[in-house]
Amino acid sequence: MKHVRYSKILASIGSLYLTTCLPTSAFAQDAADQADDGEQRESIVVTGTPIRDSLLASTEAQRRADNVVNIIASDTIGRFPDATAAGALARLPGVGVQRDQGQERYIQIRGAPTRWTQVSLDGINVLGAEDRIFRFDSVPSVQIGRLELNKTLLPSMPAEALAGRVDIKAYSPIDNPGFHFSGDFGKGFVDLGQGPVNNYSxxxxxxxxxxxxxxAYSKFNFEQQTDNSEPRFDDVGITQLRITKYIITRQTESYSGRLQWEPTPGLRFTGTYLDTKFNDFEERNQFRFQYNRAFSGTRNFETANLVGVPMDSTFEDGVFENGVKLALLNATYEGNGWNVSADVAYTRTNFDGDIPLVTYNTSTALNAPTLANAERFPSVQLVVNAKPGGIPFSTLYDTVLSGATLARGAQQDAIDQRQFTRQQAAESSYLLGTKSWTGKVAVDRQWDSMGAEATLSFGFQFDDRKQSNTVFNQILADGVTTGTLTINTAATALGVPWTPFDFITREAWDTDFPFGYNVNYMDNPGLRKQFDAVQAAARAANAVGTGNYAVIAPDPKLFNTVAERVISGYVMNKWKWDAHTVLLGARIENTKIASTGTSTVTIPAVGSAPAQLVLTPLAFQDEFTNIFPSLHYTFDATETVKLRAAFITGHARPSLEDMRATVSINDTSGTITGGNPFAIPEKAYGVDLSAEWYFAPAAILSASFYHREVSDVLFDSTSLVTDGRFDTGGTSREGYTYSSIVNGQDGHLSGVEFVYNHAWTFLPSPLDGFGVTGSLALNWGSFKTPDGSKVNFPGTSKSIISASAFYEKYGFSGRITYQTRSPWLDEVFPSGSAANSNLYWARSTRIDASARYEINKIFSVYVDVNNLTDERGVRYQGVPDRPYEVEGFGRRFLFGVRANF
Incomplete structure (x- = not known):
């Protein structure tokens, strides 16, 4: 556990600044001498107006496009507070950002579910290992040359994106002759916990x-502490509260290389390799109060006065990893009216978690205490604060025996972290990986047709993907049956050390949350080391037959694979007259799915015979073909006004995880849970209309409308089995409840977007350095669940606003960015569940600031501040005054120097 003080960080920042500035005067003099000698120098990449230059490049690219597209040029990504692609995409119109503990991670385009967004690297689709969802925080800015968000797909693009397709284009060295170097060195801190921030590229x-x-190489990491408050409610009032202190080190590291050869003009060969990964090293300190199981007292939505409140705690020293590896070979030819491109790519993605947990509890942790043991637990006087973003405030007391009953005793100023009598293991680890081969050929041919300049395009693509999923559990010596390891009991029997209270430190939590009491940090790495030693001894005992301990191991009941093969082709033609452009075409895709897994059947105990687990291999296959036509029309009303209309079709396949052939059957309870290999893609068609006015250089004023009709919407559901597909061993399971993802009914999604970007060069100096960018998106829509009720699509905010004001002049470039989105649905709870209320994220507002000053033509210094207003993340259940999760993560500051030559 590391805690870095401001003085040390600021000292390093000061030395960083001096080492940059002191040598530069000599360098400037050398440069002047060289200039006097008549030596010619290379042109400098850095300019004094990177924001304005980026706006100009992206606006012109958008203007020339055949479809509705938003673009961010490299200057914007590489020079401002976007450590990753997620931060950059947040500034685009209609893009909602979903954060995890304050860091941008996923995006939702036009209010659509996250799974409706597809990602490609240099035109090669990359399948996110986590439910097809790509984590944008795994791609650092140094690897990006340009970001393109295609909101309407052309037939040349894979149709598996209902909301949009993000194409991340890498830097091309052959387009930048000579030698070029750019470097970045930054230091900073996070104010909550004073953890360090480091940035190298x-x-x-x-x-x-x-x-x-x-x-290229980059490494960005920061240590952050996150405070969490998670209350739960029932019809009476508050039922429990979990408070958590996370100490996390988040790290994005990437390597890349590119080799390009152009033996003759028009013929180019390119080889690209990219290896990028995101690691989340997490320490968890968590305590839970079970108010609804107290010995006595009252509780409601305002206060609680309780005696003998059971508690437990959970500790973790784990790591989450998400990575992408891409190897790509590309050949292009341009000449004699032909453009031909061919690609062969191999991609690997992984989404892994090493998350062993140690839980401290008592034998009555899940039951109301009795007179015999309730003195072990605290009594609580609670102010519930059931309001938006509210955090319960507690006063803790001893619980004492008063005559024949229990009562509140003396007040406590901290949680008694030694009250627990046993420690048990828990496990949430997994290995989820995908491997993909892609081959594609694209051909364009210039020709004359119907009195217009025309381009005929056609192509072919082959994708072969496979996912494997390994889930870890606590497995007994037979290698199949799950169990529970009581660590203190096992350690005694095995003769190995187990001293759980020795890892409680004397350092209190650094928190901004008003809990009402203190908690001390746990030495999580030390606890993990001793826990691993107990696990090793238990495995050794199992191996020699002297024990039957539940140890962390892959669970064979849950292993599964899913293979997906997609063969596709397209043809389209573009006609361009003076003011009119029409693009018409279609794409055909044939998809084959093969899934393997295991059916786990629990045979109930009969007489003296114990219950048994029977594993049966499962295999499913499916194949389907779809055709996706599209029509795009552009009218140049004037030299500066462009009108667009498009009719598009597409689909979104279920995630490979959702299509897994793994089910668990419990004949005692009559329930089945698992994947659904029979789930089919969601399909949609719709229209886009837009008007764009390019009224000045680096400027645009636009309005657009979109509408999508969606069928077969995917939905997590519980239903009754009405056929014999789960029957085995002569046992009929018709009438069992089956919980999985299913295709629901139809839905629709619509919206409008307004954009204004303008560098105010029309103002007199020095005001001509100002400029603004801004967008407003309004979305509406819903879909029907299997029971016929209407709900919003998860991720749909009714409004998304993004705005920034910048100033660039005299070598200074600064920007303040504002982003806000209205509440959105996060999870749907079906009727009859324990929660019975949907989960929502509350309105999210974020203000970031950045500034940069160019010392000379090579060196510049910068400062980035994220979450300037110390915004918290809030989820609520049903209504805003039922907070479900409140998280605080502080502000992040980064100071650095960049070099470009």
């Missing part, structure tokens, strides 16, 4: 007329 390239090479 470098990219070098060299190119002549025929050969080019580039390499």
């Amino acid at each position: 470098a990219r070098g390239s060299w190119a002549n007329d025929t050969l080019a090479i580039s390499a």
Whole structure:
């Protein structure tokens, strides 16, 4: 556990600034001498107006596009507080950002579910290992040359994106002749917990007329503490409260290389390798109060006065990893009216978690205490604060025996972390990986048709993907049956040390939450080391037959694989007259799914015979073909006004995890849970209309409308089995309840977007350095669940506002960014569940600031501040005054220096 003080960080920042500035005067003098000698220098990549230059490049690219697209040029990504692609995408119109403990991670385009967004790297689709969902925080900015968000898909693009397709284009060295280098060195801190922030990146390239090479490396990490308050409610009032202190180190690290060869003009070969990963090293300190199981007292939505409240606690020292590896070979030819491109790519993604947990509790942790043991637990006087973002405030007391009953005793100023009599293991680890091969050929041919300049395009693509999923559990010596390990009991029997209270430190939590009491940090790495030693001894005993301990191991009941093969082709033609452009075409995709897994059947105990587990291999296959037509029309009303209309179709396949052939059957309870290999893609068609006014350089004023009709909406559901597909061993399971993802009924999603971007160069100096970018998106829509009720699509905010004001002049470039989105549905709870209320994220508002000053033509210094207003993340259940989760994570500051030459 590391706690870095402001003085040390600021001292390093000061030395960083001095080491940058002191040598630069000498360098400037050397440069002047060279200039006097008549030596010619390379052109400098850095300009004094990177925001304005980026706006100009992205606006012109958007203007030339055949479809509705938003673009961010490299200057914007590489020079401002976007450590990853997620932060950059947040500034685009209609893009809602979903954060995890304050860091941008997923995006929702136009209010659509996250799974409706597809991602490609240099045109190669990358399948997110986590439910097809790509984590944008795993791609650092140094690897990005340009981001393109295609909101309407062309037939040349895979149709598996209902909301949009994000294409991340890498830096091209052959387009930048000569030698180029850019480097970044930054230090900073997070104010909650005073953890350090480090940012290092470098990219070098060299190119002549025929050969080019580039390499890049980046590493961005920060230590952050996160406070969590998670109350729960029933019809009477508050039922429990979990408070958690997370100490996390988040790290994004990437390597890349690119080799390009152009033996003759028009013929180019490119080889690209990218390895990028995101690691989340997490320490968890969590305590839970079970108010509804107190010995006595009252509780409601305002206060609680309780005697003998059972508690437990959970501790973790784990790591989450998400990574992408891409190897790509590309060949392009351009000449004699032909454009031909061919790609072969191999992609690997992983989404892994190493998450062993140690739970401290008592034998009555889940039951109301009795006179015999309630003195072990605290009594609580509670102010519930059942309001938006409310955090319960507690006063703790001893619980004492008063005559024949229990009562409140002396007040406590801290949780008694030694009250627990036993420690048990829990496990949430997993290994989820995908491997993909992609081959594709695209051909464009210029020709004359119907009196217009025309381009005929056609192509072919082959994708072969496979996912494997390993889930860890606590497995007994037979290698199949799950169990529970009581660590203190096992350690005594095995003769190995187990001293759980020795890892309680004397340092109190650094928290901004008003809990009403103190809690001390746990030495999680020390606890994990001793826990691993107990696990090792238990495995050894199982191996020699002297024990039957539940140890952490892969669970064979839950292993599964899913393979997906997609063969696709397309043809389209573009006609361009003076002011009119029409693009018409279609894409056909044939998809084959094969899933393997295991059916786990629990045979109930009969007489003296114990219950048994029977594992039966499962295998499913499915194949389907779809055709996706589209029509795009553009009218240049004037030289600066462009009108667009489009009719598009597409689909979104279920995640490979959802299609797993793994089910667990419990004949005692009559329940079945698992994947659904028979789930089919969601399908949609719709229209887009837009008007764009490019009224000045680096400026646009636009309005657009979209509408999508969606069928077969995917939905988590519980239903009755009405056929014999789960029958085995002569046992009929018709009438069992089956919980899985299913295709629901139809839905629709619509919205409007307004955009205004403008560098105010029309103002007199020095005011001509100002500029603004802004967008407003309004979304509405719903779908029908299997029971016929209407709900919003998860992720749909009714409004998304993004705005920034910038100033660039005299070598200074600064920007303040504001983003806010209205509440959105997070999870749907079906009627009759324990919660029986949907979960929502409350309105999220974020203000970031950045500034940069160019010391000379090579060096610049910068400062980035994220979450300037110390915004918290809030989820609520049903209504805003029922908070479900409140998380605080502080502000993040980064100071650094960049070099470009």
